[in-house]
Amino acid sequence: xxxxxxxxxxxxxGKVQVIRDVDLDIAPGEFCVFLGPSGCGKSxxxxxxxxxxxxxxxxxxxxxxxxxHVPPAERQVAMVFQNYALYPHMTVYExxxxxxxxxxxxxxxxxxRVAEAARILQIEALMDRMPKALSGGQRQRxxxxxxxxxxxxxxxxxxxxxxxxxxxxVHMRSEIAxxxxxxxxxxxxxxxxxxxxxxxxADKIVLLHTGRTAQERGSIAQVGSPLDLYYRPxxxxxxxxxxxxxxxxxxxxxxxxxxxxxxxxxxxxERITFPVxxxxxxxxxxxxxxxxxxxLAPASDATAQTIVRPVEMIEHFGEFSFVYxxxxxxxxxxxxxxxxxxxxxxxxxxxxxxxxxxxxxxxxDLALPRIxxx
Amino acid sequence: xxxxLGRRFVLPLLGLFWLAVTTVPFLYLALxxxxxxxxxxxxxxxxxxxxxxxxxxxxxxxxxxxxxxxxSVLVVSxxxxxxxxxxxxxxxxxxxLKFRLSGPLFGLIVAGMIVPVHVTLVPIYLLTRQxxxxxxxxxxxxxxxxxxxxxxxxxxxxxMRQIPKELEEAAELDNCGPFAKFFKIFLPLCGPxxxxxxxxxxxxxxxxFIFAYVLTSSPDKRTLPLAVWDFQGQYQTNIxxxxxxxxxxxxxxxxxxxxxxxxxxxxxxAGSLKG
Amino acid sequence: MVDISAREAVGDPRPPRRLAEDxxxxxxxxxxxxxxxxxxxYPLMSSFRxxxxxxxxxxxxxxxxxxxxxxxxxxxxxxWAAARNNILLAIFSVLIQLPIAVVLAVVLDxxxxxxxLLKILYFLPLLMSSVALGVLFKNFYDPNFGPxxxxxxxxxxxxxxxxxxxxxxxxxxxxxxxxxxQNIPFYMVLFLAGLASFPAEISEAAILDxxxxxxxxxxxxxxxxxxxxRTGALLAIIGSLRYFDLIYVMTGGGPEGASELMAxxxxxxxxxxxxxxxxxxxxxxxxxxxxxxxxxxxxxxxxLETEV
Numbered sequence: 001x002x003x004x005x006x007x008x009x010x011x012x013x014g015k016v017q018v019i020r021d022v023d024l025d026i027a028p029g030e031f032c033v034f035l036g037p038s039g040c041g042k043s044x045x046x047x048x049x050x051x052x053x054x055x056x057x058x059x060x061x062x063x064x065x066x067x068x069h070v071p072p073a074e075r076q077v078a079m080v081f082q083n084y085a086l087y088p089h090m091t092v093y094e095x096x097x098x099x100x101x102x103x104x105x106x107x108x109x110x111x112x113r114v115a116e117a118a119r120i121l122q123i124e125a126l127m128d129r130m131p132k133a134l135s136g137g138q139r140q141r142x143x144x145x146x147x148x149x150x151x152x153x154x155x156x157x158x159x160x161x162x163x164x165x166x167x168x169x170v171h172m173r174s175e176i177a178x179x180x181x182x183x184x185x186x187x188x189x190x191x192x193x194x195x196x197x198x199x200x201x202a203d204k205i206v207l208l209h210t211g212r213t214a215q216e217r218g219s220i221a222q223v224g225s226p227l228d229l230y231y232r233p234x235x236x237x238x239x240x241x242x243x244x245x246x247x248x249x250x251x252x253x254x255x256x257x258x259x260x261x262x263x264x265x266x267x268x269x270e271r272i273t274f275p276v277x278x279x280x281x282x283x284x285x286x287x288x289x290x291x292x293x294x295x296l297a298p299a300s301d302a303t304a305q306t307i308v309r310p311v312e313m314i315e316h317f318g319e320f321s322f323v324y325x326x327x328x329x330x331x332x333x334x335x336x337x338x339x340x341x342x343x344x345x346x347x348x349x350x351x352x353x354x355x356x357x358x359x360x361x362x363x364x365d366l367a368l369p370r371i372x373x374x
Numbered sequence: 375x376x377x378x379l380g381r382r383f384v385l386p387l388l389g390l391f392w393l394a395v396t397t398v399p400f401l402y403l404a405l406x407x408x409x410x411x412x413x414x415x416x417x418x419x420x421x422x423x424x425x426x427x428x429x430x431x432x433x434x435x436x437x438x439x440x441x442x443x444x445x446s447v448l449v450v451s452x453x454x455x456x457x458x459x460x461x462x463x464x465x466x467x468x469x470x471l472k473f474r475l476s477g478p479l480f481g482l483i484v485a486g487m488i489v490p491v492h493v494t495l496v497p498i499y500l501l502t503r504q505x506x507x508x509x510x511x512x513x514x515x516x517x518x519x520x521x522x523x524x525x526x527x528x529x530x531x532x533x534m535r536q537i538p539k540e541l542e543e544a545a546e547l548d549n550c551g552p553f554a555k556f557f558k559i560f561l562p563l564c565g566p567x568x569x570x571x572x573x574x575x576x577x578x579x580x581x582x583f584i585f586a587y588v589l590t591s592s593p594d595k596r597t598l599p600l601a602v603w604d605f606q607g608q609y610q611t612n613i614x615x616x617x618x619x620x621x622x623x624x625x626x627x628x629x630x631x632x633x634x635x636x637x638x639x640x641x642x643x644a645g646s647l648k649g
Numbered sequence: 650m651v652d653i654s655a656r657e658a659v660g661d662p663r664p665p666r667r668l669a670e671d672x673x674x675x676x677x678x679x680x681x682x683x684x685x686x687x688x689x690x691y692p693l694m695s696s697f698r699x700x701x702x703x704x705x706x707x708x709x710x711x712x713x714x715x716x717x718x719x720x721x722x723x724x725x726x727x728x729w730a731a732a733r734n735n736i737l738l739a740i741f742s743v744l745i746q747l748p749i750a751v752v753l754a755v756v757l758d759x760x761x762x763x764x765x766l767l768k769i770l771y772f773l774p775l776l777m778s779s780v781a782l783g784v785l786f787k788n789f790y791d792p793n794f795g796p797x798x799x800x801x802x803x804x805x806x807x808x809x810x811x812x813x814x815x816x817x818x819x820x821x822x823x824x825x826x827x828x829x830x831q832n833i834p835f836y837m838v839l840f841l842a843g844l845a846s847f848p849a850e851i852s853e854a855a856i857l858d859x860x861x862x863x864x865x866x867x868x869x870x871x872x873x874x875x876x877x878x879r880t881g882a883l884l885a886i887i888g889s890l891r892y893f894d895l896i897y898v899m900t901g902g903g904p905e906g907a908s909e910l911m912a913x914x915x916x917x918x919x920x921x922x923x924x925x926x927x928x929x930x931x932x933x934x935x936x937x938x939x940x941x942x943x944x945x946x947x948x949x950x951x952x953l954e955t956e957v
Contacts, residue, residue: 052543073549085540089562098558099548146544389756389767392749395830396771402796403785414794420803460680467677476674483681486689488943490891492912493936494692496699496919496929501692520688523681552673581778583894588920599780603898606784613788620781627776635769639838642775646839646884 003028003187004049004154009058011044018044021218022058024206028153031180031188033198036208037241041219042191045208046156049189050079063153073103078147079156083163084139086131086146093127096146110149117148120182137168144179155183157190161197169197177201195242199226209237236288236365245293245334250327252289252360254281261371262360264289267328270307274355275371281362290359293322296335299352308350309333314341325349407431407618414613430618434605439622441594442601445511449597450579453518454572457526460519461571462564465530466556470542480531486524494521495588502589513589514597518582522575529574529644533567534560573641580627598623693936699929706925718930728931731902731909732938734821738828738910739889743882745829750836750881751874755866757837758844772838774831783898786827790814817907820900824908828895832888836881843877844870879950886946890939911935 004026011019018041026032034042047053048060051072060067067075086095093114100110118124121141131139140160147155157176161169177200180188192198198205207229208214209221222229222238233239239247252264255271262278264287265271272289281287299306309325312332321341327333335351360368406414407430408423467473468480498517499508507513537560545559561568586597593604605619631638700718704711722728753771757764774782789795790813798810813823847870855865893912896902902909902917915935919928 050543050547052546072543072546077547079544079547081540081544083538083540085538085544087541087544087559087563089565102549102554385756385759388752389760389764392753392756393767393770396774396834399785399789399830400773402789406788420796420799460684463677464681467674471670471674471677473674479678479682483685486685488887488940489689489693490912490935490939492891492893492915493696493932494689495916496925496932497692497695498688500695501687516684517688520684523684527681551669552677553669556677577776581780583778583780583898584916599778602778602780602784613794616784617788620784623781624777628773631769631773631776635772638776639768639772642772642835643838643842645835646880 003030003063004189005059005061006045007059007061009045009048009055009060011041011048011053012056017056017215019048019056019219020214022220024220024223026187026189026204028187029184031177031190031201031203033202033205034189034191034208035195035198035202035205035241036193036221037210038193040208040210040214042193042206042208043158045206045219046079046158046189046191049075049154050077050156051075073099075154076150076152077154077156078150078152079158080140080143080147080160082159084131084143086139086142088131091128091130092123092134092142092145095131095142096149099146099150113149113151114145117145120148120179121145136164137172140164140172141175144176148179148183153186155186155188157188159191159193161192162194173197173200195244199230199242202226205229207238207241213237232367232370233290233359234367236290236361236367239290239359239361239367243292243294245322245336247290247292247359248296248327248333249329249331249361250289250291250333251329252287254278254283254285254287256283257281259371261355262368264360266307268307268309270305272305272307272353272355272358274358274360276358276360276368277371278360278368281368286363287368288361288365290361291353291357293334293336295354295357296333296337296351297354298335298337298341299350301350305353305355306350307353308348311343311347311349314343316340323349325351403617403621406614407621409614411612411614430612430615431622433615434618434622437605438593439601439619442596442598443626445594445596446580446598449511449514449518450576453515453522453579454576456515456519457522457575458568458572461523461526462530462561462568463556464523464527465534465564466560468527469531469534470555470560471552480527483524484528487528491521492584495584498585499588507589509590509592509595511590511595511597514586517585517589518579522578525644526571526575529571530564530567533564537563569637570641570644573637574644577627577638577642598626696929696933696936699926700933702926702929704925705923706919707923711926714926718927719934721927722930722934727906727909728911728914728934730906731911731914734908735890735892735910737821738825738892739886741825742828742832742885742889745825746833746836746885747878747881749829750833751840751871751878753833753837754840754844755870757841768838768841771834773834775834777831779894780898782827782831783895787814787899790823814900815904817904820904821908824896824899827899828892831895832885836885839881840874840877843874847873883946883950887939887943890942891935911938 004024006022006024009019009022010017018039022045034045036042044053048055049062051067051070055068062075062077087098090098096114096117097110100113105113114127115124118127121144123138123141123145126134126138126142131142134142143160160176161172164172176188176190180201190197190201203225204223205226206223207221208219209217213221221241222234224232229238230242233242236249240249250266252266252272254262255265256263256273257278259277259279261273261275263271263273266289278285278287309327312324312326314324315322318340320339321337323335323337323341325333325335335349362368402420405420405423408426408428410424410427410429413421413424464483468476468483494517502508502513502517507516541559541563542555545555550558581599582597583599583603586600587603590596590600596604602619602623606616609615609619701713701715702711703714703717757768760767777785789797792798792810792812792815795813797813798807801807801810811819814820851869852865855869860868891912892910893916896908896910897913897916900908902913906914911931912935915928915931918924918931922928
């Protein structure tokens with residue numbers, strides 16, 4: 001049983017293809033986040049669910065019903081826009097009631113539904129105000145209220161928090177999460193370019209990539225739970241998109257591969273072994289080793305796998321520090337080290353490389369498979 | 375130093391000079407309209423009237439002045455309502471609905487702004503006679519609406535284009551078809567544009583002369599500018615009475631101006647969009 | 650974070666089109682199209698058709714005489730004198746109104762407090778109908794009872810007093826003066842808005858560079874107004890070519906055609922001489938002349954716009 005399904009969906013604007021070959025199922029009650037850089041088509045994908053854009057190819061179904069040709073108002077979806085899109089000439093009450101009036105819902109029921117939504121969002125005191133008399137957060141609530149009264153099967157959010165300041169954004173994020181708990185049977189589809197928002201809210205993240213890669217491999221880079229994407233990125237784009245600072249990528253040459261793992265040699269001559277199956281590649285192949293800054297830890301000489309590099313600089317945050325090391329690549333190697341870290345006397349830093357946290361990407365930028373049980 | 379002198383003396387002097395240029399004709403108008411006919415021959419022209427006698431105004435108001443005024447109010451208000459409604463509908467379609475002829479049609483309508491209306495005078499005169507509206511205030515409404523449409527469509531299309539796309543999409547999700555979208559969302563949101571269009575056209579039509587002159591002939595069917603014209607013929611030798619009519623005919627707009635200068639200036643400047 | 654948006658694309662198959670949506674453009678545009686057809690397009694074409702007739706406007710429609718009216722127009726000195734007056738009016742409108750309007754805009758821009766009141770008063774002439782204005786100034790210019798000559802005599806300039814509207818040398822100039830008096834405040838407000846949009850930071854930067862107010866005006870603010878000035882000139886030219894009201898009320902085109910314009914000549918041909926056919930020829934010629942000149946000016950200004 002799925003709530004929303006995409007089958008081979010594509011979207012062209014003139015000659016430009018922004019969405020290519022999307023297959024996706026979103027379950028009832030699931031919180032699904034479309035994440036990606038700007039221009040990846042995540043908003044377009046959302047708007048295709050709403051019916052504000054037509055799919056150029058493929059099928060879109062809501063609750064099993066083919067909706068490609070169903071008008072937006074009849075799709076039982078509700079949408080919260082990035083700039084709220086409240087009708088400026090209507091009061092808060094009228095804004096929330098408008099859609100119901102247009103669908104000829106009886107007046108007492110409109111009143112009841114609006115009152116209920118206002119109660120949930122705690123905006124009962126604002127019902128007679130005009131939108132321009134509201135703060136950003138209040139407008140956001142009204143926009144959400146307008147969605148709630150429709151009792152939709154699907155809530156659509158198009159970057160709803162990007163117009164709010166940072167503190168309010170975190171607060172509203174938690175409100176949206178609690179809203180999801182209040183409507184357990186409705187699916188939430190949420191578009192954002194902010195990975196923190198995606199990680200915090202999503203049951204399922206759909207990470208989209210853009211440009212040439214999308215043309216070659218379809219728009220979807222990876223679908224999965226937030227931790228899935230964090231720990232098991234399927235390709236270098238996903239690995240680099242999630243996490244901050246971004247994952248370190250180091251050039252590596254394959255020196256050995258067997259059923260228990262692979263060994264690579266870095267440009268500094270260090271050999272690293274970890275449980276990834278690289279048997280499909282020839283020895284000597286040029287690969288990329290990925291390791292997140294937070295997985296690199298200061299190490300003693302005795303630690304098994306370490307690399308030693310000169311320190312370029314250290315940024316201090318109190319709780320942790322970023323250590324920038326010369327990597328021999330275009331980007332410095334960054335390690336996120338817990339607590340305070342002083343510059344070592346010889347200005348060199350030894351870091352342990354935990355085998356379980358290493359990712360290996362082939363020449364095609366796809367991640368090589370992990371060996372089970374490792 | 376030159377800048378300082380300019381700012382302190384030259385510019386204010388220029389300002390006062392133009393104030394005199396602007397107000398002298400109005401002062402003359404006001405003074406004369408209170409004088410008796412004899413005074414205009416005897417005393418100096420710039421002398422104050424002996425007493426502010428209202429005899430000229432009484433005489434004018436006893437005449438048909440209020441008929442002219444009523445006709446003007448009728449013709450202008452009906453025309454302006456029609457202009458606003460029709461041009462807003464067209465502007466909505468041109469700005470928001472997708473159809474093939476949208477671009478060329480907009481160009482064609484806007485090109486109507488440079489057509490000299492006098493060219494249409496004779497055919498419209500013949501047409502008005504044919505359909506039996508000659509010498510009625512209603513015969514003016516058609517031409518008045520038509521000559522005002524190009525610029526009104528132009529102004530309102532600009533307005534409609536500026537309304538955020540998201541509001542339109544929200545309306546689509548709220549089950550609005552094109553008609554609900556227009557009447558419930560776009561028309562109310564174009565308030566400032568609508569008032570600009572209404573004010574601009576109301577003033578233009580309130581002062582319109584040539585169509586009113588050609589399409590009506592009897593005094594009880596004519597509009598206010600024609601009151602000035604007709605009375606002028608009637609009072610050829612009575613300058614104070616003629617100027618009392620001029621004063622009275624200007625009064626409604628001046629009162630409106632006293633109430634809302636900002637809006638009227640803005641409305642009048644809508645004409646500058648013609649470029 | 651703008652994703653490529655749908656509506657900017659061409660040929661996008663919007664999904665759910667109901668019948669109402671297909672019919673909507675027709676319904677919304679029908680009134681405008683209908684009214685413009687009846688009161689603008691049809692009259693324009695009809696005017697050309699009437700120009701081929703000889704007709705006094707009474708009884709049956711007149712006799713078809715082919716291009717005879719047009720031939721007559723080509724050799725009609727009165728028409729060309731009227732066209733020349735239109736062009737004079739255009740030239741003097743631009744040369745008189747725009748500079749004075751710029752000066753007044755600068756005055757108001759610098760006066761600060763009090764400028765609002767001045768602006769309100771300056772604007773008054775624009776509210777007057779041309780008939781009211783015409784009657785007022787006819788009396789103002791009256792050689793015997795008018796205040797203008799009285800004023801000149803009072804100033805000891807009695808020898809300058811004239812029969813302003815009755816003298817072929819002065820009538821056109823006298824009316825142009827009134828037209829300018831009425832329209833200058835329009836351009837003044839236009840330029841005032843242009844000056845107001847001049848960024849204060851640039852003035853401040855120029856002051857820090859040691860520029861005087863005068864230099865700032867000539868070197869920075871005036872160039873900033875260039876586009877607005879062009880719009881103003883365009884409006885003045887197009888307006889002058891189709892001018893009618895004030896001339897008709899004040900002089901009727903006289904004396905002896907000295908202040909005749911194309912529009913007043915057209916009007917008199919039809920409604921005073923009852924030459925409906927020939928009057929329509931004049932009207933059609935006027936349409937061609939105005940359209941061509943307006944088209945050229947529009948093209949020229951937009952070309953200049955793209956060059957800048």
